[in-house]
Amino acid sequence: MEHQCSDDHHDRSYSYFLGTKQIEVNRSMNHYDHIHPSNYFGAGIFPQLLIFLPFVMLLILYFYAVIFSSRRFKPWSFYRTVCFTLSIFFVAISITGPLANRALVDFKAHMICHLFLGMLAPLLMVLAAQMTLVLRTISIPNGRRLTRVLRSWPSRLYTHPVVASFLDIGGLWVLYTTQLYAFMHESMLLHLFIHFHVFVAGYLFTVSMISFDPMPHQVSFLYRAIVLIIALAGHDILSKYIYANPPVGIPLEDAKVGGMIMYYGGDAIDMVIIYILCLQWFKAARPRSSAISNGKYVD
Numbered sequence: 001m002e003h004q005c006s007d008d009h010h011d012r013s014y015s016y017f018l019g020t021k022q023i024e025v026n027r028s029m030n031h032y033d034h035i036h037p038s039n040y041f042g043a044g045i046f047p048q049l050l051i052f053l054p055f056v057m058l059l060i061l062y063f064y065a066v067i068f069s070s071r072r073f074k075p076w077s078f079y080r081t082v083c084f085t086l087s088i089f090f091v092a093i094s095i096t097g098p099l100a101n102r103a104l105v106d107f108k109a110h111m112i113c114h115l116f117l118g119m120l121a122p123l124l125m126v127l128a129a130q131m132t133l134v135l136r137t138i139s140i141p142n143g144r145r146l147t148r149v150l151r152s153w154p155s156r157l158y159t160h161p162v163v164a165s166f167l168d169i170g171g172l173w174v175l176y177t178t179q180l181y182a183f184m185h186e187s188m189l190l191h192l193f194i195h196f197h198v199f200v201a202g203y204l205f206t207v208s209m210i211s212f213d214p215m216p217h218q219v220s221f222l223y224r225a226i227v228l229i230i231a232l233a234g235h236d237i238l239s240k241y242i243y244a245n246p247p248v249g250i251p252l253e254d255a256k257v258g259g260m261i262m263y264y265g266g267d268a269i270d271m272v273i274i275y276i277l278c279l280q281w282f283k284a285a286r287p288r289s290s291a292i293s294n295g296k297y298v299d
Contacts, residue, residue: 048095048096048097048100049096050192051095051096051192051195051196052091052092052095052096055088055091055092056088058088059084059085059088062081062084062128062130062133063081065133065134065136065137066081066133068137069133069136069137072136073136076133076136077129080127080128080129080133081128083124083125083127083128084124084125084128084130086124087121087122087124087125087128088121090116090117090120090121090124091116091117091121091199093113093116094113094116094117094121094195095113095117095195099112099113100113104185106254107246107247107250107251107254107255107257107258108254108257108258108261110258111258111259111261111262111265112261112265114198114262115261115262115265115266115269117195117198117199117202118168118172118198118199118201118202119202119265119266119269119270120269121199121202122199122202122203122205122206122207123206123269123272123273125203125206126203126206126207126210126211126212126213127212129212129213130213131150131213131214132212132213132214134146135147135214147214147216150214150215150216151216151217155216155217156216156217158204159204159207159208159215159217159218160208160217160219161205161208161209161219161223161224161227161228161231162227163204163208164201164204164205164207164208165205165208165227165230165231165234167197167201167204167205168201168202168204168205168231169205169231169234169235169238170234171197171198171201172198172235172238173234173238175194176238176241176242176247177238177241177245177247179248180194181247181248181249181250182247182248182249205231206273208224209224209227209228209273209277210273210276210277210280221277221280221281221284221285224277225277225281228273228274228277232266232267232270235262235266235270236263236266236267238262239259239260239262239263239266240259240263241259242255242258242259242262243255243256243259243260243263244259
């Protein structure tokens, strides 16, 4: 198919390879008319529902647990219920609907989805304290079993700040500095896996730094703060790398805007994590500080 290009300097044609498929990209000003989203497997309703269905089930179970536990104990926090609902909402718009479809062909929209799915939604889910709600809802024997799972070595491994940071930030480096981003648009299974990984890795990273649920193996605040600073630096460096070195098939101007969205949007969400970590650190240290000032601790 031949594409007519205008002499105007704003109208240019980009040709790149998405894996083994050549795609013609027409740019007019800041608008990119890639292949129509319906030509992508990811824009179909089935892959989107396949990703989103587990989150719908989680939302239903969360509401059920809120109602059930509130009958036995004091009412569950409305604030935490709102946080969980918003978390599912941001997951939904990241993997289904117009924004998700646009993200298949527009790197700027893709980066917004990345912030929603990999950073904002996990943060809101951590604030929802769903594990505490589960422990309020299930029976004592089942609660003990769940506690054993939380104390197991796999739980300790994947919620360790270093491991969680490697899965989250390291995974993003692999996605955007290799051809994995291009291959993601060719394989439905890879597409599903990457979206799943982005959310889970984001959740593990957030819960390894701050948590409102039982965390038997949580490391010290100082340790978490050091790892958090390094991880945030890795995220910011990656956003600057994307700004100067676009992923395969992404026009430079698109990559610049996407990099800025990742940098400033990520910093905004990270500031919330930093604030909560410092607040929890202060509250944890306050009783001992008060006791020392009252003369209860004497060397």
